[in-house]
Amino acid sequence: MNQTHASTHTWDRLAIGLSGLCLVHCVATTIFLAAMSAFGGLLGSHWVHEVGLTLAMTLGAFALGRGMLDHGFMMPSAVGGLGLGVMAGSLTLPHDGTEAAATMLGVLILALGHDLNRRGTSHPFGRR
Structure with a gap:
């Protein structure tokens, strides 16, 4: 594996990791907001x-x-x-x-x- 290929591989892994974090953030935010709207009336x-x-x-x-x-x-x-x-x-x-x-x-x-x-x-x- 040459130097350029290793550098590209590292950047791709970082981008995939960032995409995964984005997905987790979007799913968690959706679940959190849905739960808050469902339990908001209960807590009040x-x-x-x-x-x-x-x-x-x-x-x-x-x-x-x-x-x-x-x-x-x-x-x-x-x-x-x-x-x-x-x-x-x-x-x-x-x-x-x-x-x-x-x-x-x-x-x-x-x-x-x-x-x-x-x-x-x-x-x-x-x-x-």
Whole structure:
């Protein structure tokens, strides 16, 4: 095989690879957009938010309560409870973007409560 033939072979392989990536991109984009349009109505349903809030409240009560028993600090549970309250209150807001903003704020406050809970277990004054 001469030098020119090897160079052409390399360029052809790169072009075939790029064509394959293009095909994967087109198929994946089509599948993704079809799935989004199919599940878009489902994800926006009110019951999905209620189920998600129920799961968050159950997990939050367990994790924050368990942390309070482990390290003895109430602050993480209070902050987490505030976050859950903001999330629950957001269900009463109109769907003009305020519900989403309030939910995100509640989620951030809840995450802060969980982070404080995690840090409480390593605090030197916490229970062992």
